[in-house]
Amino acid sequence: MNPIKHVAIIMDGNGRWGLRYRNSRNLGHRAGLETVENIIKQTLKKKIKFLTLYAFSTENWRRPKKEIVFLFKLLEEFLTKKINELHNKGIKLKIIGNKKAFSKKLNKILTNSERKTQKNKSLQLNLALNYGSKAELINAVNLTIKKKKHVNEKNIENNLYTNDSPDPDLLIRTGNTNRLSNFLLWQTAYSEIFFVRKLWPDFKTKDYNKILLKFKRIKRNFGNI
Numbered sequence: 001m002n003p004i005k006h007v008a009i010i011m012d013g014n015g016r017w018g019l020r021y022r023n024s025r026n027l028g029h030r031a032g033l034e035t036v037e038n039i040i041k042q043t044l045k046k047k048i049k050f051l052t053l054y055a056f057s058t059e060n061w062r063r064p065k066k067e068i069v070f071l072f073k074l075l076e077e078f079l080t081k082k083i084n085e086l087h088n089k090g091i092k093l094k095i096i097g098n099k100k101a102f103s104k105k106l107n108k109i110l111t112n113s114e115r116k117t118q119k120n121k122s123l124q125l126n127l128a129l130n131y132g133s134k135a136e137l138i139n140a141v142n143l144t145i146k147k148k149k150h151v152n153e154k155n156i157e158n159n160l161y162t163n164d165s166p167d168p169d170l171l172i173r174t175g176n177t178n179r180l181s182n183f184l185l186w187q188t189a190y191s192e193i194f195f196v197r198k199l200w201p202d203f204k205t206k207d208y209n210k211i212l213l214k215f216k217r218i219k220r221n222f223g224n225i
Contacts, residue, residue: 001216001217002169002215002216002217002218002220003169004046004048004169004170004212004215004216005048005049005050005166005169006048006049006050006051006052006165006166006167006168006169007043007048007050007051007052007168007169007170007171007172007212008051008052008053008054008168008170008171008172008183008184008187008188008191009039009051009052009053009054009171009172009173009174010054010171010172010173010174010175010180010181010183011032011035011036011053011054011055011174011200012173012174012175012177012199012200013028013032013174013175013176013198013199013200013201013202014028014029014031014032014199014200014201015028015029015067016028016175016199017031017032017199017200017201017202018031020199025067026067026070028199028201029067029070029071029074030074031201032200032201033074033078034201035200035201035203035204036053037082038204038205039051039203039205039208040086040091040123040125041205042205042208042209043123044089044091044122044123046212048123049122049123049124050123050124050126050165050166050168051123051124051125051126052096052125052126052127052128052162052165052168052184053125053126053127053128054128054131054181054183055075055127055128055129056071056097056128056129056130056131057128057130057131057132057181057182057183058097058098058130058131058132058135058182059132059181059182061101061130072102072103072106075106075129076105076106076109079109079110079113080109083112083113083116083117086117086125087116087117087120089122089123090120090121090122090123091117091120091122091123091124091125092117092118092119092120092121092123092124092125093113093114093117093125093127094114094124094125094126094127094164095110095114095126095127095129096126096127096128096129096131096136096161096162097128097129097130097131097132097136097161098130098131098135099129099130101130102129102130110129124164124165126161126162126165128183131161131183132182133180133182133183133184133185133186134182134185136160136161136186137156137160137185137186139159140156140157140159140160141156141159143159144156144158144159147159156186157186160186160187162184162187167187167188167189167190167191168184168187168188168191169191169192169215170191170192170193170194170211170212170215171183171184171188171191171192171193171194172194172196172208172211173193173194173195173196174196174198174199174200174202174203175196175198175199175200176195176196176197176198176199177195178195180193190220190222192215192218192220194211194214194215196211
């Protein structure tokens with residue numbers, strides 16, 4: 001049975017779910033938050049130490065401005081209401097991505113949330129915001145050169161946003177789309193990938209458990225036979 005240290009998830013399908021059932025993409029994003037909370041709870045229950053959620057990509061800036069504003073207000077609301085609960089559960093929040101594009105208010109909330117939870121050890125929740133893997137890799141190479149280190153695998157890994165997390169054992173993408181969309185391209189080199197037809201708000205704890213069990217039974221060779 002394969003141990004699981006790190007699960008990464010591309011939470012795709014909120015907008016389509018909202019249009020289908022609520023005639024509003026924004027209401028789909030709000031519905032997706034319930035799934036986020038359920039998956040965090042289950043990850044804690046399974047004693048998995050790292051969970052990375054793809055919340056907003058560098059490409060998502062192409063979406064309508066009203067939707068972007070709503071997404072960030074939803075994030076502000078979620079962290080303001082839930083950060084104490086996350087902290088009390090021993091969850092460490094880490095933001096991966098470039099925060100410079102965010103408002104002063106959001107940056108303050110993100111910074112305070114990270115600072116409040118920084119010593120927690122039950123679960124590290126990596127929230128990918130304004131994240132793009134190609135930009136992360138370029139940044140890691142530039143940092144390696146700036147530090148006058150050799151450009152090799154170890155030094156690049158040390159300068160990734162995820163330098164304090166093991167590589168994901170498995171990656172889940174909901175939304176019936178079979179691609180990685182510029183997410184953790186370096187880190188998922190040997191991850192098992194599960195594409196799910198369900199839209200994110202329809203992804204239940206039982207679906208998550210089935211994937212975790214299936215992963216544990218996979219024979220993983222890492223290039224060996």
